[in-house]
Structure formats: structure tokens, C-alpha cells
Amino acid sequence: MFKLFRQWRRQRIIERSTVSSGSWDTAFRQLPLLDRLSEEEQDRLRRLAILFLHEKSFVGTYDLEVSEEMRLLIALQACLPILHLGIDWYSGWTTIIVYPAGFAPEREVVDEFGLVHTVKSKLIGEAWQRGPVILSWEDTESAGTLDGHNVVIHEFIHKLDMLNGAADGFPPQHKRSHAEAWSELFTAAYADFQDNPKPGLSRYGATAPAEFLAVLSEVFFENPGLLNDAYPKVYEALSLFFKQNPI
Numbered sequence: 001m002f003k004l005f006r007q008w009r010r011q012r013i014i015e016r017s018t019v020s021s022g023s024w025d026t027a028f029r030q031l032p033l034l035d036r037l038s039e040e041e042q043d044r045l046r047r048l049a050i051l052f053l054h055e056k057s058f059v060g061t062y063d064l065e066v067s068e069e070m071r072l073l074i075a076l077q078a079c080l081p082i083l084h085l086g087i088d089w090y091s092g093w094t095t096i097i098v099y100p101a102g103f104a105p106e107r108e109v110v111d112e113f114g115l116v117h118t119v120k121s122k123l124i125g126e127a128w129q130r131g132p133v134i135l136s137w138e139d140t141e142s143a144g145t146l147d148g149h150n151v152v153i154h155e156f157i158h159k160l161d162m163l164n165g166a167a168d169g170f171p172p173q174h175k176r177s178h179a180e181a182w183s184e185l186f187t188a189a190y191a192d193f194q195d196n197p198k199p200g201l202s203r204y205g206a207t208a209p210a211e212f213l214a215v216l217s218e219v220f221f222e223n224p225g226l227l228n229d230a231y232p233k234v235y236e237a238l239s240l241f242f243k244q245n246p247i
């Protein structure tokens, strides 16, 4: 009963969307990443993006005004990984903060001796557990062009990863058998990646299992053949997880 009501409510949200088809067309044209999708999938993505825009709020920093065009570009790329999973995979948080460019937040970190240091490191995106996703617009604007880098996909993969606890490269799995295979495959691939850089896969992926998953997912969507060449079994596991086969 509640499920039916939810479906009905979502259908109404989609039907009442005020975004014109021209605006959607413009956004799709700016994202070569979405060209491989069938017409049915593009329509599904657009509907998901409408729900996403309804549920999330955007906040610009340093007087940045987050225009409709910007919101559509972020929503479409954010919803690509959940195209066949559903909008509920992004529940439990609401805000997307957009910086004009890279940002350098000051953070306190505790070292191994218990001393607190203030560090400042430059970031282009961040995802907080149950909190906001933060994006640099400069880097978001250049995403979606099939160069293998995509800050939007990267940060939203962290969100999926954090659905079952801290980001550790192990998002919730659809089946127990997938979970076992995932652990083995990713542990082996991550260990290999530490010693053997692969062309087209950012070395940032070697810094932590969560970053490995995020970097590999960027390539899965942006340059799937390259990932399949480097780690075919990992490609297969990602394909089962996302329920998509971009190749």
C-alpha cells in the first residue's frame, strides 16, 4: 500500500516538473557520457533526475548562483550510477554544496601520537556520510566528456559506498554471493594496483579502498573498455552492481 502511494506520489512529481524538454535536451547534449544510453534509458534517467532535483537542495558558495542548467548537469551525472538501482539509493541526506572551483577546507586531524594538527588540502569534491555532497563547479563543468575523470560520479559513488557504514569500497550488495566475490576481487585488484599503475586509472585510487572504488567507477562509466582491459573481473562485478554494461 505504502509502496503504491510512493509510486503515485513520484509519478506526480515527474508529471509536474517545470523543467522544459529543451532544457533537458541541452543538458543531454553537453554530456557525451550519456550518448550510449538507449532512448528508454535516457527517459528513465531524466525521470530519476527529476526526483533527484525534487529531493535535493543546492547551495552555492562565494555568491555562486546554481542555475537550472548546472542543476540538470549535476543531477543527470549523479543519477547515472543509480539508473537501474533507483532514487532510494540516495536517501538519508539532502544537500549539494557547489563551490565555484577547487576548495581547501581547514580540518583538524589527530596524528598517531594524539596530537591535533590543522591541515588544509585542495579538494575538487567531497562526500559526507549522511551529510552533503560538495562539488567544485569548475571541475564539474568539465566532467562527462569521456576522458575517464568524473568528479560527480566519484563523489556519488562514495555516497553509495557509505550506505552501509564508513566508505570502505564495499557498498551494499544485491546478493550474498556477489558480496563474497566483491571482497575477493577488489582486495586482489587493489593490492595489484598499489604496485602496477594502469594507464588511464588515476593513482589517487591507490590511496584507499574507497578511492579505488570511486576511481574505477569513474572509468567504468567514462571509458569502460579501459577498465575491462585492466581488470575484467572487477568490470564484471561493477556491471552486476550497477546493473549496467556500458561496453
Ligand SMILES: [Zn+2]
Residues within 6 Å of the ligand: 154, 158, 210, 211, 214
Ligand atoms: Zn574520493
